[in-house]
Amino acid sequence: MPADDATLTGLLARPALRAAVDRMVPADDFPSGWDAGVGDFLARILRTELPHAVELLTAGLDLLDAEADARAESRSGDGGGTTGFAALADTGRDEVLDALRAGQTTADWSGVDRSEFLRLMESLAVQGFYADPDNGGNRDGVSWRMVGYRAAPQDAEWPAPEALTVKLPLTPFGDLEPHYDAIVVGAGAGGGTAACVLAEAGYRVLAVERGDFLRTEDLRGDHLRSHRALFGYAQSAGPVASGHPRVWAPDGDEEVVVGPTDGRWSNNAMTVGGGTRVFGAQAWRFVPEDFRMASVYGVPDGSSLADWPLSYDDLEPYYDRAEWELGVAGDPAGFTGAGPRRRGLPMPPLPGNLSGARLAxxxxxxxxxxxxxxxLINSTPYGGRPACVRCGQCVGFGCPAEAKNGSHNTVLPRALATGRCDLVTGTFAERVVTDDSGRVTGVALATLAGGSGPADGEVRRRTLTADQVILAAGAIETARLLLNSASATEPTGLGNRHDQVGRNLQGHVYAGALGIFDDVVQNSAGPGPTIATHDFRHHNDGLVGGGMLANDFVPMPLATYNLLTGAGVIPRSGAASKRGMRELYQRTTMVMGPLQETPNPRSRVTVDPRVRDVFGMPVARLSGGVLDLDRPTAAMLQRRAAEWLAASGATRTVPSGGVGRGPSGGQHQAGTCRMGTDPATSVTDPKGRVWGHDNLRLADGSLHVTNGGVNPVLTIFAMAFRVADLLAKKG
Structure with missing residues (x-):
C-alpha cells in the first residue's frame, strides 16, 4: 500500500535512516551519502515512484533499531543505555549491518525480509549518491567529481535545447484522413525510412507511432531512466510503465507478467524515432557469411538456421544509401571478411580515446x-546538423547536439516536407483489417483521450483504409499485431497459416570482459567505441558464427558500480565500496560485443488472451530461450575480450555478459517474421511481402533470418530502403 505523507515524513525524519545511509556511503575525503543529498533523493523517489517501498523501509528500520538494542543489551546485561541504531558508533553500526548481511541476527526478523530490506537500502543509497543531480541526490555532482566522470566536456558549447529540437508537424488523431495510399505502423528506423521513400515517390502516407514525440531535453541526463540500464523506473523514451504488460515464459519456468520497467519485457524505445533516439548508433554492415549461415555452418539440431533469400550484394546498394542519406562516420578499412562496397563513408571517424589507444x-x-x-553520429557537420560534442552521455540518451542520426531527424523530416505524409503519435495499431476475402484493407487504430496512461481518459478508435500497409513496429510488436489480426480466412493470425509468425525471436546476447588497469583509461570523452575487431565473427573452430568486439561507451558511474559489485571487485556498500569507485572508475574499460545467436523456432512471440493491455488487446507472450550451442560462443568472446585487455595492459580481467534465462529480445530484437522463399518456413517473400497478401509488407528487424554478430540498425535501415523502394518501383 502506498504511504501517506505523514508516514513518509516520519520515515525521512528517523535518525536510523540517516545513520544507515551514511554507513552505506560513509564520509571520507568526500561527503557522506546523506550530506550529498541522498535524503532529498529518497524524499522524491519514495513520494513518486516507490511509495510501496515505505512500508518495508519503516519495518526494516524498526528492526534495525531493535537489533542494535538487542546487541547492546546482550553485551551490557542490564538493558540500559540502548537507544537504537543511530546511537551506535560507526564501528557498532557496521557490526550490525555486517551481522544482517550474514544472517546472524539477534532480534526477531521473521516479519521482515531482511535481505530485501538490505538490498533496497543499499540500492537507494547508491542511486541517490551516484545518479544525476536532477534526481535529488549527488548534490552539485559531488560523486561524479569524486570518480572523475564528466557528463559534458569542459569546453563544450551547448546550443539552447529549443534551437536543437527537431520540430515535426503532427496530425491530430481526429484529423486523420479516412484513406491513405499507404499506412506505415511505427516511426523508428524501419518505419521512418519506409514513410520517407514512399512519400518522396508520390504516395499519400500516414506514419503511426504509439509513443509521443519527445523533445531533446526529454531524453537528456537522467541516469536512472536511460535506456542503457534498468533500475526499475519508467524509461525516458517509454512506454509508460502501466497498462502495457507482457508475459515472460522461459523454458522450464513458470510464466510471469512483467511491465516495461522489467528487463524481461525486452523494451525498445517507443517514441518518434524509436530506438534511434537513444541508440549508441553503431552502424555495422552484415558481412557476406551473415546472409548464408546455413550454407556455411549447416543446420544444428534444434535450430532453424537458414540462409537469407537475398545476398550481401543484393543489399549493398541500400547499405550505401543508408550510410550516405543518414550519415555515417568511420573508415571501413581494416576489417577482415567485410564485403565489397562501392565507396567509403561520408564522414571521417570520430577522434580516438584513451582505451582505444591502449587496445590498438x-x-x-x-x-x-x-x-x-x-x-551514425556526425564527426563533422552533416545534413544540416552539427558535429558530436563528445559528451559522456550518448548511448541510452538523446543527443544534446542532435548529432546522432536517427529517423526522427533524417528521413522523417524529409517525408513530412513533401506535404504527402501525416505523422500521428500516441496512437496504437490494434489490428490490420481485412475484408471478407481476406485482403488487407487498412488498420484499426486506438488512442487514449488526454494522454498515454490508462487513467488519462477514454479510448478513441478509428479504422482507416489504405492501398498498402507497411508494418515496422519492432519484431515483438509487429508479430503481436499480425497475431491479433486474425480473421475468418486466417483464424490463427494474419500471415500465420503455417504457424511461423512470432517464431525465431532473436536479440543479441552480449559477451566480453571488464579490464582493470593501473592507470587512467577512461576520461569521459564520448561516445566511447573507437576500435573493434572482427577476427571472431565467423570461422571459429567448432562454433556457429561469433561476434564483433569493441570498446564500450562512456559508462555512467552507476553502470560501473553495477559492473564492479556484480563482479565482486568491490562490495555493494561501505567505505571500501566508495573507495573502490573513486580509485577504479577511470581505470576500467569494457570490451564487449553481440554474438550471432542461432535462431530456433521455440524462441517466439505469441499472444496471451488472458492478459490484456490498456486497449483490451492480448499482449505479447515471450517464450523459449537461447540455444545451449550459443553458450560456448559467448564464452569464446569472453576469453578473447580478456585476452585483448590483458595484452593492452589490464592487470585484472573479469568476464561479463553471456547467455541468460529466457528468450533474447531488447533493443536488437529481430527475426519473428523472417523472410524466405518457402511460405512453410517464412512469413514474407524476399521483397518483404507477407505471404498471401500482396499489399502488406514488413520493414523492420522482424524480417531478419539471422541477426548478425554486430548491431543490426544499419541493416534495418537498408532493408527498409529496399522494401519501400521495391514497392515504389512496383517491383
Whole structure:
C-alpha cells in the first residue's frame, strides 16, 4: 500500500535512516551519502515512484533499531543505555549491518525480509549518491567529481535545447484522413525510412507511432531512466510503465507478467524515432557469411538456421544509401571478411580515446586486425546538423547536439516536407483489417483521450483504409499485431497459416570482459567505441558464427558500480565500496560485443488472451530461450575480450555478459517474421511481402533470418530502403 505523507515524513525524519545511509556511503575525503543529498533523493523517489517501498523501509528500520538494542543489551546485561541504531558508533553500526548481511541476527526478523530490506537500502543509497543531480541526490555532482566522470566536456558549447529540437508537424488523431495510399505502423528506423521513400515517390502516407514525440531535453541526463540500464523506473523514451504488460515464459519456468520497467519485457524505445533516439548508433554492415549461415555452418539440431533469400550484394546498394542519406562516420578499412562496397563513408571517424589507444597496441601485439567503429553520429557537420560534442552521455540518451542520426531527424523530416505524409503519435495499431476475402484493407487504430496512461481518459478508435500497409513496429510488436489480426480466412493470425509468425525471436546476447588497469583509461570523452575487431565473427573452430568486439561507451558511474559489485571487485556498500569507485572508475574499460545467436523456432512471440493491455488487446507472450550451442560462443568472446585487455595492459580481467534465462529480445530484437522463399518456413517473400497478401509488407528487424554478430540498425535501415523502394518501383 502506498504511504501517506505523514508516514513518509516520519520515515525521512528517523535518525536510523540517516545513520544507515551514511554507513552505506560513509564520509571520507568526500561527503557522506546523506550530506550529498541522498535524503532529498529518497524524499522524491519514495513520494513518486516507490511509495510501496515505505512500508518495508519503516519495518526494516524498526528492526534495525531493535537489533542494535538487542546487541547492546546482550553485551551490557542490564538493558540500559540502548537507544537504537543511530546511537551506535560507526564501528557498532557496521557490526550490525555486517551481522544482517550474514544472517546472524539477534532480534526477531521473521516479519521482515531482511535481505530485501538490505538490498533496497543499499540500492537507494547508491542511486541517490551516484545518479544525476536532477534526481535529488549527488548534490552539485559531488560523486561524479569524486570518480572523475564528466557528463559534458569542459569546453563544450551547448546550443539552447529549443534551437536543437527537431520540430515535426503532427496530425491530430481526429484529423486523420479516412484513406491513405499507404499506412506505415511505427516511426523508428524501419518505419521512418519506409514513410520517407514512399512519400518522396508520390504516395499519400500516414506514419503511426504509439509513443509521443519527445523533445531533446526529454531524453537528456537522467541516469536512472536511460535506456542503457534498468533500475526499475519508467524509461525516458517509454512506454509508460502501466497498462502495457507482457508475459515472460522461459523454458522450464513458470510464466510471469512483467511491465516495461522489467528487463524481461525486452523494451525498445517507443517514441518518434524509436530506438534511434537513444541508440549508441553503431552502424555495422552484415558481412557476406551473415546472409548464408546455413550454407556455411549447416543446420544444428534444434535450430532453424537458414540462409537469407537475398545476398550481401543484393543489399549493398541500400547499405550505401543508408550510410550516405543518414550519415555515417568511420573508415571501413581494416576489417577482415567485410564485403565489397562501392565507396567509403561520408564522414571521417570520430577522434580516438584513451582505451582505444591502449587496445590498438594490444591488438598489434596479438596480431589481430582492428578498425574504426562506424557510427551514425556526425564527426563533422552533416545534413544540416552539427558535429558530436563528445559528451559522456550518448548511448541510452538523446543527443544534446542532435548529432546522432536517427529517423526522427533524417528521413522523417524529409517525408513530412513533401506535404504527402501525416505523422500521428500516441496512437496504437490494434489490428490490420481485412475484408471478407481476406485482403488487407487498412488498420484499426486506438488512442487514449488526454494522454498515454490508462487513467488519462477514454479510448478513441478509428479504422482507416489504405492501398498498402507497411508494418515496422519492432519484431515483438509487429508479430503481436499480425497475431491479433486474425480473421475468418486466417483464424490463427494474419500471415500465420503455417504457424511461423512470432517464431525465431532473436536479440543479441552480449559477451566480453571488464579490464582493470593501473592507470587512467577512461576520461569521459564520448561516445566511447573507437576500435573493434572482427577476427571472431565467423570461422571459429567448432562454433556457429561469433561476434564483433569493441570498446564500450562512456559508462555512467552507476553502470560501473553495477559492473564492479556484480563482479565482486568491490562490495555493494561501505567505505571500501566508495573507495573502490573513486580509485577504479577511470581505470576500467569494457570490451564487449553481440554474438550471432542461432535462431530456433521455440524462441517466439505469441499472444496471451488472458492478459490484456490498456486497449483490451492480448499482449505479447515471450517464450523459449537461447540455444545451449550459443553458450560456448559467448564464452569464446569472453576469453578473447580478456585476452585483448590483458595484452593492452589490464592487470585484472573479469568476464561479463553471456547467455541468460529466457528468450533474447531488447533493443536488437529481430527475426519473428523472417523472410524466405518457402511460405512453410517464412512469413514474407524476399521483397518483404507477407505471404498471401500482396499489399502488406514488413520493414523492420522482424524480417531478419539471422541477426548478425554486430548491431543490426544499419541493416534495418537498408532493408527498409529496399522494401519501400521495391514497392515504389512496383517491383
Amino acid at each position: 597496441a594490444g591488438a598489434r601485439d596479438l596480431g589481430w586486425s582492428t578498425g574504426h567503429v562506424p557510427l
